[in-house]
Amino acid sequence: MKKIFILTVMAGLALVLANCSGARKLAGVPKLNYTGNLQSVISENCSPCHIPARGGNKKPYDNYANVKTDIDEIIRRIELNPGEKGFMPFRKTTKLSDSTIAIFRQWRTDGALE
């Protein structure tokens, strides 16, 4: 009887673990990094304004250092709704997709690696 109880508790614990962010680590999912995962997303969605090479004159996000420093503000702005003050990408009428926003969030969670 005691064994069954322990098994039940362990199964419950496994379920909880599988549903929280620890699951990625347990599953051996590699952490996101700027160069491999975020840079292309930014260059696609925040261009040309934040990409000096394309004529952008807003704060450059084509480099790791600026994105790392501003990541909280970046996430705050892309999670606003179109039309709200500060919404990014500027003047677009739709938000980035949930999966794209999730890349920014996961990168921060993973430790904002280069």
Ligand code: HEC
């Ligand atoms: C069409 C041009 C345009 C695009 C595309 C654009 N931005 Fe911006 N961005 C601006 C302008 C203009 C400002 C300054 C006005 C303001 O702060 O709202 C700005 C300011 C910002 C700031 C504040 C920077 C600071 O100096 O404090 C952040 C953060 C930001 N943008 C993030 C983003 C992100 C992330 C994307 C892509 C998902 C993006 N922007 C796409 C034009 C753009």
